[in-house]
Amino acid sequence: MSDKRTLYGPGDLGRLTYERDLGDPGAYPFTRGIHPSMYRGRLWTMRQFAGFGSAADSNRRFHYLLEHGTTGLSVAFDMPTLMGYDSDHPKALGEVGREGVAIDTVEDMKVLLAGLPLDRVTTSMTINAPANVLLAMYVVAAEEGGFAREHLGGTTQTDMLKEFIAQKEWVVPPRPSMRFIQDMLVFGTRELPRWNIISISGYHIREAGATAAQELAFTLADGIAYVQAGIEAGLDVDVFAPRLSFFFDCHNDFFEEIAKFRAARRMWARIMRERFKATEPRSWWLRFHTQTAGVSLTAQQPLNNIVRVALQALAAVLGGTQSLHTNSMDETYALPTEEAVRVALRTQQIIAHESGVANAADPLGGSYFVEALTNRMEDEAGAYIRKIDDLGGMVRAVELGFPQREIADASFRFQQALERKEKIIVGVNDFVVPEETPIATLRIDPEVERSQIERLRQVRASREEGAARRALAALKAAIESGENTMYPIVDAVRARASVGEICDVYRAAYGEYREPAII
Amino acid sequence: MTEAKIRIVMAKPGLDGHDRGAKVVARALRDAGFEVIYTGLHQTPEMVVTAAIQEDADAIGLSILSGAHMTLFPRVVQLLREKGAGDIVVFGGGIIPEEDVTSLKSAGVAEVFTPGTSLETIVRWVREHVKPRGVRT
Numbered sequence: 001m002s003d004k005r006t007l008y009g010p011g012d013l014g015r016l017t018y019e020r021d022l023g024d025p026g027a028y029p030f031t032r033g034i035h036p037s038m039y040r041g042r043l044w045t046m047r048q049f050a051g052f053g054s055a056a057d058s059n060r061r062f063h064y065l066l067e068h069g070t071t072g073l074s075v076a077f078d079m080p081t082l083m084g085y086d087s088d089h090p091k092a093l094g095e096v097g098r099e100g101v102a103i104d105t106v107e108d109m110k111v112l113l114a115g116l117p118l119d120r121v122t123t124s125m126t127i128n129a130p131a132n133v134l135l136a137m138y139v140v141a142a143e144e145g146g147f148a149r150e151h152l153g154g155t156t157q158t159d160m161l162k163e164f165i166a167q168k169e170w171v172v173p174p175r176p177s178m179r180f181i182q183d184m185l186v187f188g189t190r191e192l193p194r195w196n197i198i199s200i201s202g203y204h205i206r207e208a209g210a211t212a213a214q215e216l217a218f219t220l221a222d223g224i225a226y227v228q229a230g231i232e233a234g235l236d237v238d239v240f241a242p243r244l245s246f247f248f249d250c251h252n253d254f255f256e257e258i259a260k261f262r263a264a265r266r267m268w269a270r271i272m273r274e275r276f277k278a279t280e281p282r283s284w285w286l287r288f289h290t291q292t293a294g295v296s297l298t299a300q301q302p303l304n305n306i307v308r309v310a311l312q313a314l315a316a317v318l319g320g321t322q323s324l325h326t327n328s329m330d331e332t333y334a335l336p337t338e339e340a341v342r343v344a345l346r347t348q349q350i351i352a353h354e355s356g357v358a359n360a361a362d363p364l365g366g367s368y369f370v371e372a373l374t375n376r377m378e379d380e381a382g383a384y385i386r387k388i389d390d391l392g393g394m395v396r397a398v399e400l401g402f403p404q405r406e407i408a409d410a411s412f413r414f415q416q417a418l419e420r421k422e423k424i425i426v427g428v429n430d431f432v433v434p435e436e437t438p439i440a441t442l443r444i445d446p447e448v449e450r451s452q453i454e455r456l457r458q459v460r461a462s463r464e465e466g467a468a469r470r471a472l473a474a475l476k477a478a479i480e481s482g483e484n485t486m487y488p489i490v491d492a493v494r495a496r497a498s499v500g501e502i503c504d505v506y507r508a509a510y511g512e513y514r515e516p517a518i519i
Numbered sequence: 520m521t522e523a524k525i526r527i528v529m530a531k532p533g534l535d536g537h538d539r540g541a542k543v544v545a546r547a548l549r550d551a552g553f554e555v556i557y558t559g560l561h562q563t564p565e566m567v568v569t570a571a572i573q574e575d576a577d578a579i580g581l582s583i584l585s586g587a588h589m590t591l592f593p594r595v596v597q598l599l600r601e602k603g604a605g606d607i608v609v610f611g612g613g614i615i616p617e618e619d620v621t622s623l624k625s626a627g628v629a630e631v632f633t634p635g636t637s638l639e640t641i642v643r644w645v646r647e648h649v650k651p652r653g654v655r656t
């Protein structure tokens with residue numbers, strides 16, 4: 001926040017009235033939280049994002065996390081999977097299993113999920129462009145393992161708008177991407193009562209350099225576009241809206257972040273009730289996962305990152321998050337080691353069980369400063385949302401490059417502020433020491449790529465080729481006829497078609513998205 | 520003869536979409552008076568090298584955050600040499616562990632900038648290490 005005033009008082013609350021703008025926790029507009037007792041009733045879910053190397057490597061990490069008290073799983077996929085390429089695609093060279101787990105076919109998914117109680121743990125999958133394929137793989141792997149689809153709980157990210165805005169892993173252009181999402185919403189509503197189809201994500205927008213107000217605004221504007229898409233697909237808003245969830249970043253500016261979360265709840269409740277006429281209170285809830293800000297971690301003096309993460313995690317809890325991932329101290333170097341992941345998880349447990357902050361709901365509600373910041377965050381984000389509405393909605397704004405340009409400008413201003421030392425990052429542009437020996441980091445064995453390609457070839461060689469081809473042809477026909485694509489995708493996955501083969505059908509139908517390069 | 524401007528191709532090889540660093544560095548180099556051509560995302564080493572030769576670049580700046588740098592950076596250097604453009608200076612940055620920096624340098628990458636490097640450092644390095652090569656014959 002640019003405002004550097006020292007003191008806030010009753011005069012800063014402006015228009016604020018308790019019943020209309022705050023309400024008790026659990027009451028509209030949910031500024032103070034979505035549940036009456038908040039963490040006294042139930043702690044947030046401690047959900048650590050993990051995935052690297054082969055499916056077997058990642059499966060071992062999931063079992064490790066469950067043994068150490070994590071309460072939900074979160075899968076990171078490697079770059080080829082995120083872009084809908086198989087491990088043997090030329091563009092996958094050097095990328096297989098590096099930044100997440102490599103999944104080519106349902107056989108890999110079965111290894112990834114081996115021995116996990118899929119009717120009891122919930123699984124979050126950070127997957128977007130091929131989210132429909134990975135969701136189908138999860139369903140098929142679970143069913144082949146004896147779990148019924150109606151018992152499966154979890155989340156697919158499926159937020160393509162933020163991919164075009166910030167994270168930039170895509171297959172087809174924005175409009176066909178929205179059509180696939182509509183099909184997933186319909187499928188999820190019919191078949192997967194415990195699955196959250198979309199996690200509307202500000203995290204990547206913020207990490208790409210957005211300000212807190214931009215993160216809030218663009219995320220809610222994306223949410224508006226998805227609700228609109230669901231309604232246009234013929235769904236009743238109160239049927240699918242309760243299962244939309246959000247995912248935010250939690251950065252360094254402690255009170256600004258708390259205000260962002262509080263403003264987000266109030267704004268979404270009003271958007272859902274007033275704009276979309278939702279009548280179910282659960283449709284008005286903004287439920288969210290938080291991850292501490294990866295971009296705030298420093299390679300210099302890495303132990304300091306533990307402190308940054310603790311402060312960010314505390315802000316997320318004071319902001320009322322439903323689940324939380326705490327980053328590990330070594331993530332500016334590589335994926336985290338087990339020891340670093342344990343410290344990150346322990347940070348959450350210390351906040352939950354030792355600090356006492358979980359005892360009262362919205363303990364900062366009524367603070368002149370926090371309420372004034374919450375109002376200001378709402379005003380700034382609201383102005384952006386009006387601008388996006390004027391452009392014709394978020395899909396159009398993305399095609400015009402509007403949010404992309406706003407973020408690029410903000411990230412450049414931030415870097416300039418660092419260079420001028422208007423902002424200080426401890427150990428980077430001030431309080432610098434000669435660097436000590438680097439800390440231990442996780443290395444991915446290059447052998448993973450070779451053996452993953454071998455596994456994929458084996459699956460292709462042993463499947464019934466005719467069935468796989470027929471399933472892919474049926475998918476192509478569904479894309480052309482306008483039928484729901486999820487059912488033929490499930491069939492193709494069951495026939496052992498790969499991520500790349502299925503996404504090739506998308507690419508053939510709609511063309512590949514190419515971003516205009518904007519500096 | 521007017522003083523030739525240094526031409527830099529900024530490229531994102533590999534599949535990761537983290538283009539914040541590439542864009543910020545591209546803007547800083549442009550503001551410092553260099554000519555900057557940004558390739559956009561998801562470039563193969565072949566695409567990067569073709570762009571650099573077509574643009575008559577003096578240097579290539581590579582940004583990667585996916586961990587594939589040990590495969591993709593040396594591949595760019597090798598392709599440049601194969602195409603007789605080994606005098607194009609290659610530098611890069613991203614999430615690159617210290618022990619990899621040494622191997623990348625011995626593979627022909629002139630400099631590697633790791634997280635926390637200031638823009639000023641990068642601009643100064645380019646001024647000192649990249650010279651306009653003049654018109655290619």
